[in-house]
Amino acid sequence: MYRDGAFVGEHVTPTTHAQIQPNGVDLTLDAIFEPLEPGRITRNDTEIGKRQRVASAELERKVPETYYLEPGGYVVRYDEVIEIPEGHVGFVYPRSSLMRNGCMLDTAVWDAGYEGRGEGLLEVHHDIELERGARIAQLVFAEADHEGTYEGSYQRENLQTPRD
């Protein structure tokens, strides 16, 4: 069974009222990165290639910061700290407004026990303007059996990264 948005909200920090949806919690955009060098996945190891943070531009000195993205693949970091509680698995979906604007968010499985500020792959098929802090995705929780909890290399990722 999928849990309701209020339950998901207890495991996502910080959240505002506007982020709590009937079936999940909206996640907001923090930073955007462009891969610069090849990564590497072998049978025993994973290496994330170097990447460069995409600079935001100010539109006529408007705040908050705004990103202008041309077609390509970008790694986005969400602003919220997410904890996946035991007995659950998390899934992130794009906000439909992204799709309707010709963009897509590709995501993977969020394991029970994971805690961190996670990332996703933003596919831009048509130029788009995104404000930093805009809601771009939605996290949902399903109840799930599991053996053990997440202890991989992304555990507690980006928690020390300051929100500048």
Ligand SMILES: O=c1ccn([C@H]2C[C@H](O)[C@@H](COP(=O)(O)OP(=O)(O)OP(=O)(O)O)O2)c(=O)[nH]1
């Ligand atoms: O779209 C996603 C999906 C998952 N995660 C987080 C939560 C998840 O628990 C963790 C690890 O994901 P996964 O197990 O798929 O990564 P891996 O490449 O297999 O790494 P590891 O070997 O550490 O399991 O990354 C994200 O940040 N974004």
